[in-house]
Amino acid sequence: MRGASALDKLLRQQSDKKVAALIVWERVGRSRFAPAATKAPPSSVLSRISDLRVAQFWDGGQLTSSAFRDAARKHPEWPTGELKNGGVIWDTVLVFAPGGRWDDVPPTPSYVGGDVVDVIDEVQKRL
Numbered sequence: 001m002r003g004a005s006a007l008d009k010l011l012r013q014q015s016d017k018k019v020a021a022l023i024v025w026e027r028v029g030r031s032r033f034a035p036a037a038t039k040a041p042p043s044s045v046l047s048r049i050s051d052l053r054v055a056q057f058w059d060g061g062q063l064t065s066s067a068f069r070d071a072a073r074k075h076p077e078w079p080t081g082e083l084k085n086g087g088v089i090w091d092t093v094l095v096f097a098p099g100g101r102w103d104d105v106p107p108t109p110s111y112v113g114g115d116v117v118d119v120i121d122e123v124q125k126r127l
Contacts, residue, residue: 003116004048011051017127018098021054022080024064028088065089071105072126079112092113095126 005024011021023043040058049056059065065088072078092114100107111126113119 003120003122004045006117006120007093007123008049008051008054010120010127011049011053014124014127015051019053019127021051023049023056024056024059025060026065026088026090035102045102046058053056068094075108078108079110080112083109090113093123 007021007023008094011019040060046056067087092112093116094109095111096107097107111122114123116123
């Protein structure tokens, strides 16, 4: 959740940039934070992101992680970062060039990194 707050702060600082952000919340299994990790986040978590350029989605089936992992395996030119690990991709930022389209596979990101709080300065450079 700290990553969501850091991303919101970055977007507020970059309010003049033409940016679209998608935040995908995924089930990540049982943890000391359960049940928030196993079901859609409550509005108190979603409200950490207030920027109107952001759309947030719940992916309980981890389809987004699977799509990114599969694309990274099939396309060696992808910057893999956090994508090389198996399992759920979480607390990770992917930056895409303007005009990128997700057709049958996601577009190639120009940057992949995580934990969000740790890479937020690099994300800012890439916007």
